[in-house]
Amino acid sequence: QKEVEQNSGPLSVPEGAIASLNCTYSDRVSQSFFWYRQYSGKSPELIMSIYSNGDKEDGRFTAQLNKASQYVSLLIRDSQPSDSATYLCAVRSGGFKTIFGAGTRLFVKA
Amino acid sequence: SAVISQKPSRDICQRGTSLTIQCQVDSQVTMMFWYRQQPGQSLTLIATANQGSEATYESGFVIDKFPISRPNLTFSTLTVSNMSPEDSSIYLCSAPTGQNNEQFFGPGTRLTVL
Numbered sequence: 294q295k296e297v298e299q300n301s302g303p304l305s306v307p308e309g310a311i312a313s314l315n316c317t318y319s320d321r322v323s324q325s326f327f328w329y330r331q332y333s334g335k336s337p338e339l340i341m342s343i344y345s346n347g348d349k350e351d352g353r354f355t356a357q358l359n360k361a362s363q364y365v366s367l368l369i370r371d372s373q374p375s376d377s378a379t380y381l382c383a384v385r386s387g388g389f390k391t392i393f394g395a396g397t398r399l400f401v402k403a
Numbered sequence: 404s405a406v407i408s409q410k411p412s413r414d415i416c417q418r419g420t421s422l423t424i425q426c427q428v429d430s431q432v433t434m435m436f437w438y439r440q441q442p443g444q445s446l447t448l449i450a451t452a453n454q455g456s457e458a459t460y461e462s463g464f465v466i467d468k469f470p471i472s473r474p475n476l477t478f479s480t481l482t483v484s485n486m487s488p489e490d491s492s493i494y495l496c497s498a499p500t501g502q503n504n505e506q507f508f509g510p511g512t513r514l515t516v517l
Binding site: 325327335336337338339342344381383389390391393394395396 | 404433434445446448451493495499504505506507508510
């Protein structure tokens with residue numbers, strides 16, 4: 294059974310701080326990794342994808358991948374109250390089927 | 404990425420009835436996925452809709468309860484049959500429309516069964 298594990302939270306950070314969201318996965322042959330943001334009552338929105346070890350930066354977001362440790366993370370710099378949402382980690386091993394984690398709720402306090 | 408739309412956006416239905424949800428993608432895609440998300444829960448994959456062949460259902464989901472059509476490469480429907488209050492959920496359509504086949508989601512259908 295392929296699994297993607299996330300801490301459900303809530304993770305609470307003050308405005309302007311760095312929020313760190315973590316995810317582990319069980320399938321060693323996983324090739325593609327994604328972070329989605331989901332606001333309450335809305336559908337998931339893709340915010341980052343990463344395919345090779347290391348860091349990938351996009352604005353205030355940085356995705357980090359360590360395949361040896363089967364670990365992927367998302368850093369949000371200068372967190373804003375508008376970043377308050379549930380963040381879903383997703384992993385694809387091959388083909389098109391993507392496995393989603395249960396999500397981490399982030400709360401940014403103004 | 405392509406635009407994915409769903410109809411209806413929400414509905415309130417009586418138990419024992421059926422509802423068909425439509426999903427339209429503005430480009431051709433090989434696969435379309437149907438998910439269910441119950442309040443406060445994560446995504447649960449119901450089935451993969453394949454064009455020209457039967458849908459592939461995940462464990463716990465059966466064709467009699469969730470029949471799926473995929474008449475072409477841009478459209479799919481999911482029917483929730485003989486509904487009960489336990490079927491109240493958000494139903495999401497998704498497709499790999501990104502440059503690297505990243506999955507994108509439609510806006511969802513919020514279903515309430517009374």
